[in-house]
Amino acid sequence: MLPFGLPLTAEGLLQLPATKTIRRHLSDMRGYYADADAYAARLAAEDSLIYTFWETEYTGDTRGLSFGITEIVPGTVGREFHMTKGHFHASDGDEIYLTLKGRGKLLLQTRQGEARTYDMTPGGICYIPTGWGHRTVNVGAEPFIFVSIWPPHIVHDYESVQKYGFPQLMLQGDSGPVEAPNPRYQAG
Numbered sequence: 427m428l429p430f431g432l433p434l435t436a437e438g439l440l441q442l443p444a445t446k447t448i449r450r451h452l453s454d455m456r457g458y459y460a461d462a463d464a465y466a467a468r469l470a471a472e473d474s475l476i477y478t479f480w481e482t483e484y485t486g487d488t489r490g491l492s493f494g495i496t497e498i499v500p501g502t503v504g505r506e507f508h509m510t511k512g513h514f515h516a517s518d519g520d521e522i523y524l525t526l527k528g529r530g531k532l533l534l535q536t537r538q539g540e541a542r543t544y545d546m547t548p549g550g551i552c553y554i555p556t557g558w559g560h561r562t563v564n565v566g567a568e569p570f571i572f573v574s575i576w577p578p579h580i581v582h583d584y585e586s587v588q589k590y591g592f593p594q595l596m597l598q599g600d601s602g603p604v605e606a607p608n609p610r611y612q613a614g
């Protein structure tokens with residue numbers, strides 16, 4: 427990795443060459459949304475883009491840092507807001523999220539079933555210790571964009587989240603986002 431100095435904005439950071447660009451569409455999110463009928467109906471109409479992340483994963487020795495920029499498109503599946511799949515770090519390694527644009531929520535869970543939720547607004551920072559599964563949700567009407575920074579050689583565990591979900595769902599209420607318990611959740 428070469429040194430760089432850029433404005434902490436989506437426009438600034440997106441100038442960086444990403445080593446990977448991953449786009450997750452509705453069809454990649456089968457089983458993730460609580461309302462299976464709403465999911466099927468939307469997918470039948472269109473396989474829309476839910477989120478993109480541009481990643482520069484550090485694969486050298488143990489000194490570097492990996493980072494990524496995630497953009498979640500606004501919208502819902504049924505009443506549930508667009509979100510990332512979410513994962514645990516299966517190996518030791520904490521992570522930092524810095525919000526650049528839009529309005530989001532960070533959902534956290536431990537494998538024992540403890541849950542926490544944090545607001546993500548521009549200029550805000552969230553710290554995710556190892557052991558806390560994490561998912562981000564766009565609860566606004568605009569694209570929600572944040573930066574993530576994590577140490578090298580992290581193993582990402584998606585399987586536990588795919589199987590058990592998160593304890594909390596983030597739903598569209600009458601006057602903004604509301605959190606509800608996930609009826610299908612089981613502690614991993």
Ligand code: S6P
Pocket residue numbers: 479494495496510511512513521560561562574576
């Ligand atoms: C990586 C970090 C983020 C996510 C990205 C997409 O440790 O937490 O860069 O990879 O926000 O989410 P997900 O759950 O599909 O990897």
Ligand code: ZN
Pocket residue numbers: 513514515521560576
């Ligand atoms: Zn992570």
